[in-house]
Amino acid sequence: MVELVPNLLKQELEKLAENDKRIDGRSRWESREITLETNCLYNAEGSAKVVWGETVIYAGVKFEVRTPWPDRPTQGSLMCGAELRPVAGRKYEPGPPSPESIELGRVVDRGIRESGCIDMDSLCIIPGEKVLGIMIDIHVLSDKGNIFDACALGAIAALRTAIVPAERFDIGEDYPLSVSMTPTMCSFTRVGGRYVLDANEKEELGGEERIHITLGDQGHLHSLQKGLKGTFTPAEFDEILQVAQNRCKELADLVNAQEE
Amino acid sequence: MNLNNRLFYHGMDGRRFGEKDMSGGQKGAELRLVTPGEAIGASSGGRVGSGAIIQGKEIIATKLGWVKQKNGVTSVDPINSTYMPRSGDLVIGVIESVRNNLWFAEVNGPFNGLLPMSLAPWKVEFGAAREHMDIGDIMLARVQEVDEAHNIVLTMKGVGLRKLKEGIMSQISVNNIQTLRGENNSTVNMLKDASDCRIIVAENGRVWVDGDDDGVELVRSVIEMIQDSGHKATTENEIQEFIEKRRNA
Amino acid sequence: MGGYGDVKLLRDDGSRLDGRQVDEMREVEIEAGILPAADGSAWVKHGLNVAVCAIYGPMEAHPRKIQRQDRAVIDVRYNMAPFSTSDRIRPGFNRRSREISKVTAEALESVVLVERYPRSKIRVEIEILAAEAGTRCVGITAAAVALADAGIPMRDLIVGVASGKIEDTVVLDLDKAEDNYGQADLPMGILPTTGEIAFLQMDGDLSVDEYNTCVEYNMKAAKEIHAIMVDALRRRYQSSNGGGK
Numbered sequence: 001m002v003e004l005v006p007n008l009l010k011q012e013l014e015k016l017a018e019n020d021k022r023i024d025g026r027s028r029w030e031s032r033e034i035t036l037e038t039n040c041l042y043n044a045e046g047s048a049k050v051v052w053g054e055t056v057i058y059a060g061v062k063f064e065v066r067t068p069w070p071d072r073p074t075q076g077s078l079m080c081g082a083e084l085r086p087v088a089g090r091k092y093e094p095g096p097p098s099p100e101s102i103e104l105g106r107v108v109d110r111g112i113r114e115s116g117c118i119d120m121d122s123l124c125i126i127p128g129e130k131v132l133g134i135m136i137d138i139h140v141l142s143d144k145g146n147i148f149d150a151c152a153l154g155a156i157a158a159l160r161t162a163i164v165p166a167e168r169f170d171i172g173e174d175y176p177l178s179v180s181m182t183p184t185m186c187s188f189t190r191v192g193g194r195y196v197l198d199a200n201e202k203e204e205l206g207g208e209e210r211i212h213i214t215l216g217d218q219g220h221l222h223s224l225q226k227g228l229k230g231t232f233t234p235a236e237f238d239e240i241l242q243v244a245q246n247r248c249k250e251l252a253d254l255v256n257a258q259e260e
Numbered sequence: 261m262n263l264n265n266r267l268f269y270h271g272m273d274g275r276r277f278g279e280k281d282m283s284g285g286q287k288g289a290e291l292r293l294v295t296p297g298e299a300i301g302a303s304s305g306g307r308v309g310s311g312a313i314i315q316g317k318e319i320i321a322t323k324l325g326w327v328k329q330k331n332g333v334t335s336v337d338p339i340n341s342t343y344m345p346r347s348g349d350l351v352i353g354v355i356e357s358v359r360n361n362l363w364f365a366e367v368n369g370p371f372n373g374l375l376p377m378s379l380a381p382w383k384v385e386f387g388a389a390r391e392h393m394d395i396g397d398i399m400l401a402r403v404q405e406v407d408e409a410h411n412i413v414l415t416m417k418g419v420g421l422r423k424l425k426e427g428i429m430s431q432i433s434v435n436n437i438q439t440l441r442g443e444n445n446s447t448v449n450m451l452k453d454a455s456d457c458r459i460i461v462a463e464n465g466r467v468w469v470d471g472d473d474d475g476v477e478l479v480r481s482v483i484e485m486i487q488d489s490g491h492k493a494t495t496e497n498e499i500q501e502f503i504e505k506r507r508n509a
Numbered sequence: 510m511g512g513y514g515d516v517k518l519l520r521d522d523g524s525r526l527d528g529r530q531v532d533e534m535r536e537v538e539i540e541a542g543i544l545p546a547a548d549g550s551a552w553v554k555h556g557l558n559v560a561v562c563a564i565y566g567p568m569e570a571h572p573r574k575i576q577r578q579d580r581a582v583i584d585v586r587y588n589m590a591p592f593s594t595s596d597r598i599r600p601g602f603n604r605r606s607r608e609i610s611k612v613t614a615e616a617l618e619s620v621v622l623v624e625r626y627p628r629s630k631i632r633v634e635i636e637i638l639a640a641e642a643g644t645r646c647v648g649i650t651a652a653a654v655a656l657a658d659a660g661i662p663m664r665d666l667i668v669g670v671a672s673g674k675i676e677d678t679v680v681l682d683l684d685k686a687e688d689n690y691g692q693a694d695l696p697m698g699i700l701p702t703t704g705e706i707a708f709l710q711m712d713g714d715l716s717v718d719e720y721n722t723c724v725e726y727n728m729k730a731a732k733e734i735h736a737i738m739v740d741a742l743r744r745r746y747q748s749s750n751g752g753g754k
Contacts, residue, residue, distance in 0.1 A: 004354055004356055004366055004395075004396065005396055006354045006396055006398055006429055007396040007397055007398065008398050008424065008426075008427065008428055008429045009428075009429070010396075011426075012428045015473075016473075019473055021473065025477070041559060041592065041593075041638055041639040042557035042558075042559070042639040042641055043557075043592065043593055043594055043595055043639050043640060043641070044592040044593075044639070047592065054545035054546070055546075056543070056544055056545070056546075058590070058638055060590065060591065060592025060593075060638075061592065062591065062592050062596075062597040064597065081591075081600070083590075083591075083600055085586075085588060085634070085636070086565075086586060086632065086634050087544075087547075087561070087563045087586075087588075087634035087636050088546065089546045089547075090546070090565050090568075094586060096601075097600070135591070135597055137590065137591035137592050137597070137600075139590050139591075139636065139638070141544055141546075141561060141563070141636065142544040142545050142546035142547065142550075142563075143546050144545055144546055168595075201546075293743055293746060293747050295657055295666065295738075295739050295742050295743070296620075296657050296662070296663040296664070296665060296666055297663065297664065297665030297666050297700070297701065297702040297703075298702070298739075299702070311662070313622075313664060315664065315703075320664060320665075320702075322622060322662040322663055322664060323657075323660055323661075323662050323663075324657045324658065324660065324742055324746070325660075338660050339660065339746050340548075340549065340658065340659060340660030341660040342548070342566070342567055342660065370566065370567045370568045370569050370626065370629045371569050371628070371629075372569075408627070409578065409627055409628055410627060410628055410629075435660075
């Protein structure tokens, strides 16, 4: 379902931007409040619930034992998928995975995979025969803006608290999955002509293109994505990248604080 | 709060819920929050209003809300409900589609309203409807007619009915409209005064506000406050105090 | 039902493996209004099961062919999250979910005053986040709380409960092991104030006497869960000083 964009909303967002204000009173680089809870679901080997403003998502980790790819006999695998089911909002409809949900899953997947936080060789059980596959599934329950950052946070938090169910697979005792880094995502949306951090649902509705940046522990870039219609300049990117450097650190600290 | 919860639990072995007074003689003691299926009175002699039905010898609540008894009529004032248009309602709509000779507007209810060319405030040539109002435009209209199957006809013929070109459109739950207005519009009038804004509170929960940034922000914060707590013990005084405080800040 | 008596599910003192008595249900926790994007919502934890439900509507029924001129249609989607079970579930079409969605919708249509909203649709989205036996019942309970939270008119709430048989003994509210190795399961959707039954399924092997005991247990549990549902709805809206508008 295509959402109707009231013209007055666009006008209002432009006027607010001119005066360096936002529709919910936040400053330009201010995020909404985040609550993170881990290990909250029975049956998932790692799980996280993220309440990001009024956006709510769950992420769950499952493992499987599988045959490795012939060209990489000692490497396990990681797969991250997101579901945007009709529960998430009025605009979501039932049916096969939408391009939006596939994009969401893949952008989160790339950030985690490319950071190298999982050593794929450590997932090998018997070279050429048995390796572990990790599957992260993300379930969006309430979309009130910026589901990307919430999903990325939930995915890495669930992963960092995951326990490999080795006993169930008959390969020894259960052990915590080794995750060497905490990649996190920061998203920016053009609202009223300028970028803001962590757009809410009104800003997304009346806004334009968005940029997603995933950074690792050293501040290195691991995944970038520009979505929706619109263009940006290199100078604009430099500005938001600096904001992302600080913000991603804070998000990583939030995840790491869960592991006491 | 916890005390109240415990009270509910003790009541649960009994027959129906809510037969005791939960409020312990505090403010608002005459108000009772009920859930669907709860008995709220005997059907003999009494009449039922909205949010309640007669089942056998009892009046049963059909909605989550506050029990209201007035002139022998028992009803439930719901906490949440969908806007269902009635003829004569003032509404703020968003144009969703345009045809040669009519507009469809989204009015915050299950069904779109139809505005025929003949009820528009302009002299419209056939095929030129879009020149007057296009998709996404906001309109202030009145509900002309609603039939059994929820077909809604809107009109823009009337004093003040127009396309809204400036200002902002905000939203409040239809059950909180009365709280925002206050008795005889006292609250909204006070808010207009304090914010120096023009404000229209439409029957479909849409609120139009036009003024300078600070004024709009004040109105927005009051709407938010009512949305967050309107169903709770917010009284007119509390809201008016809030406005007063913000005005002086 | 999985096996027949090959796994021991009752202790010598007659209590169950998790320490419950035969007529004791698992712990139930409910919160109303936890999904801000929805018109109404609920979160239910029943034992280790976790279900959430979001309500959208009433809205115009689309596509047109599902519209009913005299009433609203209730469009239920019961879905298990991929990580909700011990083996991951592949997302997508699933016969079991379709069947549960259908009978759940029909149960809800028996309590919702659907004739108030001709040509409309009320979307009921039930998502199982963690499954430990009895998810369809937890889904029904969540849906009822969410519908009330959304302000949808109903003549009663509806409570999902189940009883069953393990080691030739009738027990209330089967857990995972009891469901896997038990002999029968009887889930019901009960209208708590009238005692009517709007949802019924059963599989396994029950004598008429055993069936009657199951019904008796289910009725008892429905009253207990109803109290928790009412409490959740009240907690969301009742202010601490007991006042009202």
